[in-house]
Amino acid sequence: MGFTAIPVSSVHNIIVSPSHRFFSFDSRFPMMHHFNATAGTGRIQRCTTKISAARLIPMYIGNRRHHPQTIGFYDGKTIPTLSSCCSRIVVSSALMSNEESGDIIHTINKNNNITTNNNYSKELDIAVSAVQLACSLCQRLQEDFVLATNTCHNQIESKGDLSPVTVADWSVQATVSWVLSEHFGNENVSLIAEEDVLTLRRPDSAGLLQSVVSTVNNCLVEASKYGLTGPKKTLNSNEILEAISRCNSLGGPRGRYWVLDPVDGTLGFVRGDQYAVALALIEDGKIILGVLGCPNYPMKRAWLDYHQRYYRIMSKWSPPSFGLWHKGCVMYAKKGSGEAWMQPLVHDRAKLELPIFVKPIQVSTVDDPGMAIFCEPVEKANSSHSFTAGLAQSVGLRKQPLRVYSMVKYAAIARGDAEIFMKFARAGYKEKIWDHAAGVVIIEEAGGVVTDARGSPLDFSKGIYLESLDRGIIACSGASLHEKIIRAVDASWDSSGL
Structure with a gap:
């Protein structure tokens, strides 16, 4: 039996064995409850014990505003883990048994990850986690750039078009390249990215290279916090340079390749302002999915006006804490899904848990x-x-x-x-x-x-x-x-x- 989700209104139609467990989720009241099923009757008995967030898969059934509740179940053997792209699925009714299943929405794969019936779910999961990891790297470095001008000066180079490139650019590129190769295999990863290694290979760039190596290793130590596999040992400079050099695809109309902008808006980055980490997957010239990490973009709309008017000045003296204004978010979408999602950025001492606060996003309806x-x-x-x-x-x-x-x-x-x-x-x-x-x-x-x-x-x-x-x-x-x-x-x- 796979994992599925059905409307709350259809609970009375369920026939299950005692081994199945049920969970409910309401986006208006983010509480999790554990349910047991009575075999043969379809009756649901609520237990008072709250379950771990790691066992809950939030979904939106039907109209997301009016039917936010779902009930999910699994076979009692494999605990579902995070699927970073929660789905909105319309299920009119459900009649499930231990022998047969109707509309299976999610299944558990051998790696204990949630895999939707659509393709590219693993790619999206890894991409979201990789961008979260890269954003955490950038946050730490930006604090150094803004608060210590000497650090900023020593870690910025100029490219041929006079645009700045920083330790963050190279470090993010190395980190994302390594993560993708680790999870999909070097032979399966083709990557287009903005930076090359020519500057880092210069004899007079030894200090710059060491900064990149140190930054990447310090970042990858925390890979498991984001559900990613980290290196078993510290990466040396040659391995870091190799990861950056792998980003040499030329793209085109055929094949599959990732597209990365490690720090989009480098000038904003060094000024303590807005920037983004952008990762997309393209196949045969068509965009398949995209992830956009915005470390300084607030989750709450109300804070935008504050940022535009005051933050650029005040952040240098007394920046607000991350928790106060929900600074930072990651947005992502998969082509053809009709859905785009946003989750908060994971900050220091936090962990990328089940995305209880993941929310669907939509464009404005203003047409005037x-x-x-x-x-x-x-x-x-x-x-x-x-x-x-x-x-x-x-x-x-x-x-x-x-x-x-x-x-x-x-x-x-x-x-x-x-x-x-x-x-x-x-x-x-x-x-x-x-x-x-x-x-x-x-x-x-x-x-x-x-x-x-x-x-x-x-x-x-x-x-x-x-x-x-x-x-x-x-x-x-x-x-x-x-x-x-x-x-x-x-x-x-x-x-x-x-």
């Missing part, structure tokens, strides 16, 4: 341009603020833009904190797939729309660049706003100078 908020990049180097300002005026956007570093802009739209993201690159600039892949699938599965400025879907099959991109990128919470922006771009593009 006058009420909509639009996002744009903070930096002007690779985006035209003047053109987006003109578009905003012509469409009727009256609110001030939300200028945010990194793919946090995608997170804002997916969660309903903003409605529009526009980016129009200056001549000669090519958009890279790692800057968009994870965010695109999360917005789309949350109900939004992402295209180029012609209205065509973004093409991730051309290698590391969005080669066929027409003019710019437009992400919206809904089709109505999206169409208005597209029309405005068409009307004003010839005079844009881009």
Whole structure:
């Protein structure tokens, strides 16, 4: 017998053996209770003993707002463990016995992990945990960068395009590469990522390399806290360099490869501001899943205004504690699921337990341009603020833009904190797939729309660049706003100078 979930209203229809255990979960009241079944009668008797969170699988049945309860059961032999992408499943009725089962929603695999009937569940579980682990690494380093300017200076290099690259970039890349290879095998992992090892191999970079090696090992020591397998011994510098070097895939229209931006928004990172860790899986040029870790993006919408107005200044003197404002979140989605999810970031001394606080996210329902908020990049180097300002005026956007570093802009739209993201690159600039892949699938599965400025879907099959991109990128919470922006771009593009 596998693991399944049914509506609370169908409890009276269940026929089970005494060996089965039942659990209930209500998202409004996160309490867990243990139930026993009386064989042959279908009667459920409630026990007063609360069960461990590790034995509960929360799901949302039917309409998530009106039917939040579920009951799940398993065969009494294998304890289900975390499935990081909880599912919303519609089950009209259930009649289950020890010999036969109707709609099996989840099964227990030999590794004691939850595996849904859909593919890529293991990949999503590992990806979410890897991003959680990487975000914990970044949090510690960012505190050093913000509070100790000498540390920041010694651990930042400049790339050919003059953008900064830090110990965090290399360390996250090495960590995620190692984790994916450990869980799927070196031969099965192809990875595109932003950083290479040329700088770290220079003779004058010995100190920088040692910082990366130390950071990665200190991070991987905590892998088990996130449900991951860590190294049996400390990794040496050659092993770290090898992990970074494995991220050399060129992508394309065939095959399966991961896309990683280890620290998207490095400038925001070193300034103590917003940044993201972004990981996506692409197969035959199509995005399969995306995970977006946003260590400084609050779980609570009410804290966004505080961050925008005060945090950038006050954090350097008296930052609020993590628990006070629920700082940090991870969003993720799987293509075609029609669902996007958010869970809180796991901070120091915490552990990635069953995601009781995992919540579905949806884009905003605002379709009035006058009420909509639009996002744009903070930096002007690779985006035209003047053109987006003109578009905003012509469409009727009256609110001030939300200028945010990194793919946090995608997170804002997916969660309903903003409605529009526009980016129009200056001549000669090519958009890279790692800057968009994870965010695109999360917005789309949350109900939004992402295209180029012609209205065509973004093409991730051309290698590391969005080669066929027409003019710019437009992400919206809904089709109505999206169409208005597209029309405005068409009307004003010839005079844009881009």
